[in-house]
Amino acid sequence: MSGTLRGALMGAVFTIALGTGTAWAGTIKVGVIAPFSGPFATVGKTFKEGIEVYQAQHGKTVGGDTVEFIFKDLDQANPAQSKALAQELVVKEKVGYLAGFFFTPDALAVAPLIDEANIPCVIFNAATSAITEKSPRYVRTSFTLWQNTVPLAQYVAKQGVTKVATAVSDYGPGIDGETAFKKTFEAEGGRVVDSIRMPLKSTDFAPFMQRIKDSGAQAIYAFLPAGPTTLAFAKAFSDTGLKAQGVKFYGPGDITQEPDLPALGDAAAGIISTFNYSQVHDSDLNRAFVAKHKELFGSSDTVTFTSVGAYDGAHVIYKMIEATGGKSDGLKAVEAVKGMTWESPRGPLKIDPDSRHVTQTIYLRVTEPKDGKLQNTEIAAFPNQPDYGFKVGK
Amino acid sequence: MTAVESDKMTTNTSTLPHSRPALPRIVTDAMPVVVMAVGGLAAFWLFPNDLGLLTRILAAALFVMSLDMVLGYCGIATLGHAAMFGTGAYAAGIVAVNWVSDPLALLAVGGVAGGLIALATGALILHARGLTLLMLTIAVAQIVQEVANKARDWTGGSDGLSGIDPAPVLGLFRFDLYGRTSYLFALAVLIVGFLVARRIVRSPCGLACRGVREEPLRIAALGGSPRRYLVSMYAVAGVFAGIAGALTAITSGIVGLDSVGFSWSAEAMIMLVLGGTGRLYGAVIGTVAFMAIHHILASTDPFHWMLFIGLFLMGIVLFLPGGIASLSARVLPLVKGGR
Numbered sequence: 001m002s003g004t005l006r007g008a009l010m011g012a013v014f015t016i017a018l019g020t021g022t023a024w025a026g027t028i029k030v031g032v033i034a035p036f037s038g039p040f041a042t043v044g045k046t047f048k049e050g051i052e053v054y055q056a057q058h059g060k061t062v063g064g065d066t067v068e069f070i071f072k073d074l075d076q077a078n079p080a081q082s083k084a085l086a087q088e089l090v091v092k093e094k095v096g097y098l099a100g101f102f103f104t105p106d107a108l109a110v111a112p113l114i115d116e117a118n119i120p121c122v123i124f125n126a127a128t129s130a131i132t133e134k135s136p137r138y139v140r141t142s143f144t145l146w147q148n149t150v151p152l153a154q155y156v157a158k159q160g161v162t163k164v165a166t167a168v169s170d171y172g173p174g175i176d177g178e179t180a181f182k183k184t185f186e187a188e189g190g191r192v193v194d195s196i197r198m199p200l201k202s203t204d205f206a207p208f209m210q211r212i213k214d215s216g217a218q219a220i221y222a223f224l225p226a227g228p229t230t231l232a233f234a235k236a237f238s239d240t241g242l243k244a245q246g247v248k249f250y251g252p253g254d255i256t257q258e259p260d261l262p263a264l265g266d267a268a269a270g271i272i273s274t275f276n277y278s279q280v281h282d283s284d285l286n287r288a289f290v291a292k293h294k295e296l297f298g299s300s301d302t303v304t305f306t307s308v309g310a311y312d313g314a315h316v317i318y319k320m321i322e323a324t325g326g327k328s329d330g331l332k333a334v335e336a337v338k339g340m341t342w343e344s345p346r347g348p349l350k351i352d353p354d355s356r357h358v359t360q361t362i363y364l365r366v367t368e369p370k371d372g373k374l375q376n377t378e379i380a381a382f383p384n385q386p387d388y389g390f391k392v393g394k
Numbered sequence: 395m396t397a398v399e400s401d402k403m404t405t406n407t408s409t410l411p412h413s414r415p416a417l418p419r420i421v422t423d424a425m426p427v428v429v430m431a432v433g434g435l436a437a438f439w440l441f442p443n444d445l446g447l448l449t450r451i452l453a454a455a456l457f458v459m460s461l462d463m464v465l466g467y468c469g470i471a472t473l474g475h476a477a478m479f480g481t482g483a484y485a486a487g488i489v490a491v492n493w494v495s496d497p498l499a500l501l502a503v504g505g506v507a508g509g510l511i512a513l514a515t516g517a518l519i520l521h522a523r524g525l526t527l528l529m530l531t532i533a534v535a536q537i538v539q540e541v542a543n544k545a546r547d548w549t550g551g552s553d554g555l556s557g558i559d560p561a562p563v564l565g566l567f568r569f570d571l572y573g574r575t576s577y578l579f580a581l582a583v584l585i586v587g588f589l590v591a592r593r594i595v596r597s598p599c600g601l602a603c604r605g606v607r608e609e610p611l612r613i614a615a616l617g618g619s620p621r622r623y624l625v626s627m628y629a630v631a632g633v634f635a636g637i638a639g640a641l642t643a644i645t646s647g648i649v650g651l652d653s654v655g656f657s658w659s660a661e662a663m664i665m666l667v668l669g670g671t672g673r674l675y676g677a678v679i680g681t682v683a684f685m686a687i688h689h690i691l692a693s694t695d696p697f698h699w700m701l702f703i704g705l706f707l708m709g710i711v712l713f714l715p716g717g718i719a720s721l722s723a724r725v726l727p728l729v730k731g732g733r
Contacts, residue, residue: 026614036696073696078469079554080646087446091572105554105650112559112647117396128553170554171543200543222698 003345021254028321028328030187031089033082034124036337043102047124053292056320062321063281070126079109086110088116095329097122097317102306104128104172111135118330122316124309128172131391132356137330139337140357141312141349142305143276145173145223148252149180150381151362152274153257154251156219157188164190165217167208167233169224170197176389177223177252177351184388185221193217194393199243202247203229205236212242219248223255230255230312234267248272256367258304261374264367268374271367273340276360277346278376289345312344316351348383355390427585427674430440434581440573445573447689452580453641455681456587458632458665459674465663466672467595468627469607471524473659474531477515477538480654482636483509487546487555487649495561501640508636509629511530511538516628520621531725532656539654554650558643569645576645583641583680587634593673594630603627668710679718 032051036044051069060066072085072091082105087359089095090113094345098114098121101107107126109133114121123140124133130140156164166181170175171314176198182192194215195206212220220237237243253275256268279290279300294300316337325334338353347361364380437448457479464470484505486500494500519530542549549555562568567575594600602623605613610620643649652658661684669680687706691699714720 037692037698038702041697071696073692073699076652076701077552077554078652079556079648079650080642080653083646084446085449087571087573091446101549104552105550105556105648105652108554108556109646109650111556113571130553132614134556172546173552174552175546199540240620261642265474 077103082106290296474535478635480641486640504640509633512632513629640679670719676719
């Protein structure tokens with residue numbers, strides 16, 4: 001093959017990649033980058049299942065074009081690999097949309113790429129507020145720590161609690177939660193008596209429990225990454241007698257996510273959390289969602305916040321495809337969903353035009369046993385909560 | 395294991411004047427470079443859509459090569475080599491975000507940072523040997539990682555350091571969406587890195603390090619200081635690891651905590667053992683093989699690929715204990731008539 005011919009071919013390929021080629025009806029590809037193997041494999045699984053439930057309910061075509069999701073495994077936070085995968089999806093697979101992303105750095109890594117290729121990126125989870133500031137082509141359908149924490153802090157203050165200790169894992173989201181809680185709670189007249197930052201990998205929480213005891217706090221606000229750490233923390237909280245003394249345990253709902261509840265066991269009972277979704281949310285849409293999930297995958301026990309993040313993310317992508325008539329134009333697609341409102345299994349949603357983050361109802365839940373297993377029962381709702389962390393900085 | 399390895403070493407390295415009379419030294423010396431350059435350019439031509447991955451492979455190869463200088467030539471067992479890589483990456487990233495964005499300057503910054511951290515920590519821990527040393531290297535990497543996590547204002551903590559936007563290479567070649575500039579830049583850095591590293595391991599200091607690996611007592615008896623040799627080679631390898639880190643930061647535009655993580659150190663060790671230690675080019679072969687197979691398996695089956703890669707590694711360890719690069723040493727004698 002001569003150089004010029006090859007050059008011409010490459011040119012054609014790249015033009016197609018940049019978006020003119022998808023004008024005719026055919027397949028519209030969506031690249032999903034998420035952990036599908038390794039310790040966070042369940043997250044990727046819930047993403048995939050959420051998407052499949054959406055496609056089962058709403059069909060696989062939009063205006064004559066078939067929507068195909070391509071999954072790429074990124075087993076742990078690894079931004080360099082995230083960017084390489086995204087590059088491959090855009091250049092080789094010629095995806096018109098990027099989606100997924102569990103960890104913040106992985107989502108941040110693709111910002112220059114989506115800008116250069118003019119491709120929208122729908123984030124299903126990665127929860128640091130600052131992400132959507134980095135590119136106008138990000139849209140997020142999950143939540144942020146601020147969004148969950150602000151209504152919680154207001155609620156705690158209204159309960160007459162005046163002294164709270166915060167205990168968070170010493171990493172980005174933990175610090176976000178601590179800052180959000182402190183700022184809101186002190187504005188409401190409460191006092192944060194101790195701010196404890198625990199090493200991310202600690203498993204022995206007894207010393208921290210002692211500090212909480214010494215601080216004389218009436219309640220704690222805790223945030224740790226879901227899984228074994230939360231389990232150990234919740235167990236230490238009840239074993240050291242803090243629970244028996246009547247100290248209240250508050251936190252964002254990540255710590256009592258549905259797949260972890262069986263492992264958490266009784267230690268989790270009584271934790272009061274705020275979150276955007278509970279599997280037992282009382283609505284017809286949610287019942288249909290969970291039922292469809294059970295029909296497709298045999299069990300609905302693992303349906304959780306990442307499932308609806310992906311489900312609603314798929315909805316946003318469908319609407320984007322509709323709005324652009326199958327052509328790939330990132331800015332136009334994002335423009336089309338700004339201000340969009342719809343009803344989701346988790347409740348009413350709206351894409352905030354400024355932050356491109358989803359404004360939603362945050363629910364106050366208590367973790368309690370029912371019919372032999374634990375669940376997050378919603379006891380109050382705070383509608384229309386925006387991302388309070390947008391442009392706040394760190 | 396050491397006996398087998400050293401055996402391989404004498405048959406393979408062309409440094410010793412009497413080792414391989416069959417081919418002139420200039421040919422054996424030029425071969426890896428020619429193969430790398432031709433192979434690299436061929437890959438550029440053949441896989442224009444995979445340049446993102448290929449660039450990562452090249453940067454990783456430089457990192458694994460630096461690990462070879464430590465593990466293969468000095469016999470220092472380390473599972474904390476990512477400390478140097480990550481320090482180089484963060485240093486280059488921080489400088490790029492705040493001050494300078496020239497890629498070559500950033501490589502230099504990464505190299506200096508990697509070398510300094512290696513020198514400082516090497517001087518502290520290299521009196522130990524074996525398992526103790528292994529533990530200390532892990533500890534160093536953990537400390538560096540925790541520092542990177544805590545220094546949020548500079549490193550972005552667990553969110554990663556983003557916003558690295560390097561200037562065009564030599565003011566001419568912009569880093570593009572398809573990764574063409576990144577790839578060729580990385581290829582050039584790797585080849586130059588290989589030549590320099592080879593020169594270093596063949597220097598008197600490099601030879602002394604091999605002596606220390608084989609028999610530290612004898613080196614001491616000859617009047618050398620084993621520890622000084624090891625520390626200097628450790629620092630030099632740190633420079634290479636730092637450059638590899640800076641290269642990754644430049645080409646990917648972001649640095650995360652994973653770049654100082656334990657699993658990155660461990661993965662580098664796997665790639666090195668896979669390719670074969672003590673040869674430098676074995677590091678390149680191992681990295682290309684591991685990451686290419688990793689990529690192919692992960693894209694055919696993103697859900698269960700880990701199982702297959704495990705089986706593949708077990709196969710290599712069982713049937714080719716000297717690594718892929720030892721294949722030539724095993725096959726060549728057969729071809730030449732069984733000598």
